[in-house]
Amino acid sequence: MGTDGQRERFRSKLDQVKQILKGVSHRDTYKNLPSCDVVLIGHQHHFSFLWKEKLYSPILESHVRWERRQGLKCELILKPYSDINGSRSNTNFYRYNRIALFFKVIEKIESGLSRKTRIHDRLVERFWSKLFESSSAKRIAAIQPDKYMCRAARNFDIEIIDLQHGVICQAHPWYGKSFNKSKAASDLPTSFFVWDQESKNVVESWAKDKGCSVTVYGNQWVSRFLNEDCDDAVVVDALKKFPNVDSNSPVVLVSLQWGLENYLNADDYDGAIMTLFKRLVERYHRKYVFLVRLHPVQLYGSRWELAKKSLEDLSSRVNANRFDWLDSSYAALPAILSKTDVHLTFSSTVVKEAAQFNVPSAILDQDIRLGGRRSSYYEDLKEAGIVTVIEPFLDEVVKWIDDQLASKNKEVL
Template sequence: MAQRRNERATSLKTVLISVINGCLGWRRGRSFEKVDLLLTCHDVDRGSIVDGKPYAQITDSFAFFAEMLGYSTLTIAKPYSMLVGHRAHGCPVSINGKSLLMTLLSYSLLGIQRRQLVLTLKTRMWINLLRKTRPKLVVGVQPSEDLCAACKILGIKVYDAQHGVINSQHPWYTTRIKMLEKRLLPNGFLVWDETSKHGLSAAKEKGLDVLVIGHPEFIRYRHEKKSRFDATRIITEGQRPVHVLITLQWGLGDIFSAPEEKGLMGNELIRAIKNSDEKIKWHIRMHPVQMRKNYKKIYSDLLLMFGDSKKIDIDDATLNPLPIVLSSMDLHITYHSTVVIEAGWMGIPSAILCPYVESGNYSSYYQSERKSGIAECVKYSEIEICEWIDIKANERKNLNFIPMDGVADFLSINLR
């Protein structure tokens, strides 16, 4: 309970600071100028650091390809983001003040009436912004209902770009799509692979597009940063440790509730790391939500767990783009992170420690990867984790298995 209160207090503090920043127009960034492609995401979607600034692996990669093709772009930061202006890639524009004003104007009403008024007011806000920017296309990470409604009114196509797991058990891609009016939904979804496409049957039944275009960040780094892949590899040929990536997830405080687990990982995995020898190098990558909201605290908690051990890496694994990190890894361990998919593209075996993936509420997760053998469910036990590492250490396959490369083609068709 104490942990939940602390999380709520931290969240409230973040919102208040971001609202003040937005209301004052502090470092608001670029003006609402005319552009070809309008992008939108939140701070928590900026999961790495590139050239010293927070980088949104999905939307900033779309901007990269659009600008490479000669089109102009603008990113609007979703409320209530603080990484605006020159504090992030692309100089995102803040709408915190505008969004707060629309919310405050609705406080005279309650319940459904209030929600309807907020939707109406924010839709009008977006209509005004879209009329100023006049984009040909809008792409966002989970674009809001009001943005979708505004785009539909103005006849602008808006797409939801995949940023994580999509399957039939995810409420955003099932229950929500079935429940909402079509005018409040995007024109379609841009997904990484055929497996993700199959998880969007609700969208197809609603008459929405589901387009497989690949993973924008992985495509970018495969084609445009290949030399960087080679230059930043941590491992070397010959005698070397096994490099194991551990991807953390947020919101697991109820599962890893013991004081020493700190809501990050279970005691069995902690012991596996502590008791390992120099033959294993552990790279712990925070989830983007953890990175943006509680980086210093989680970093401190991890240091308390493991000390300043040379066999533990946190900074490089967390701050670098995921394709760069994975290019240096041999194995991947997670509770049930989406990185299972991305590691599989690069031939890296994954151990999934969540028991409900094998049988339970998450049984539809990673079926393709588990069927191919690149991922498997492993019991959350120190012994079984270590045995899995011993068996899999020499099974890494070749790279270059990114399933689709259609981002540039999609943009060319929709922006011309």
């Protein structure tokens, strides 16, 4: 584990350097940000859907759509170090890669000084203050806004919202009570927009005392599919596209994650997919159809190269119409879930979206079991029986799949 861990840390550092160099090769455009009602701040990793051969961000674009229904104009800023070309995206955006690198250099210099200064903090806070003021925005919406964004927005009495994009539970370092009890209210968003009541309960357990509001706003991307609108061209097109696989067999969706080298041995995880999942696909692709979906982070950089190599190799050993990973990774998740029978993952938040489509999920992370270090993950879904933690053994996984399919067949009868 030591050697594997060192190799992974080196690769991670190298990835960061490469991404910074790619990002700063694009000029900053934040000074061109026009006046608007809402400034939306996200990351290029949120661009995970391919629509009309261009990248589209389900979470960010769905929020833009939500704001527009209220008559508000949105502008998007991408966090460092985005390298998406405008021609590759369906969305207009602004970036601040170069000045962010300057801030990072100042921070690094400060960390080596014997006397503590706050030059970096003041510079970053001033950057956001000027940007928010020049935009005349009434609201800032961001994925996990940092303390500098929050301070700047609060200084101008602008609402700043944290938009949920993944799991929220007490064990999560961004949302758990124990991680936030000592934070100053000025360093926090004024509002949290969450997907469900369970998430609201977690955040409200500490945020209410700090003057932050918590609103159940729903998963807007999923809602667009559950409440299909014939005028929503993105959804209409997404539902027409489905991986070219056998439609007469049960469909098993496997949601992948990045960073599992921190939890699993090299023998159990190749940097892209768990060995167990590969064995499952190889042995049972004649019985089930497998759709393997990459995590959005795996669509970029060396994570993409690792995943591509691993899954192309797996694809070469199974029947083409019984396995897909590329189309499944760029398709709309709700469209995939609408035709999925069961879902497998180590611990992905996709279990929450799957539950909305009544698709049962099996989690292999044993720490999510009752009494485990991450047992607060998906508590409501585990109690409802739509999510189950199972042992990470091939026979156990196959038995769980068969049990779920048998149960579904009984319901149909």
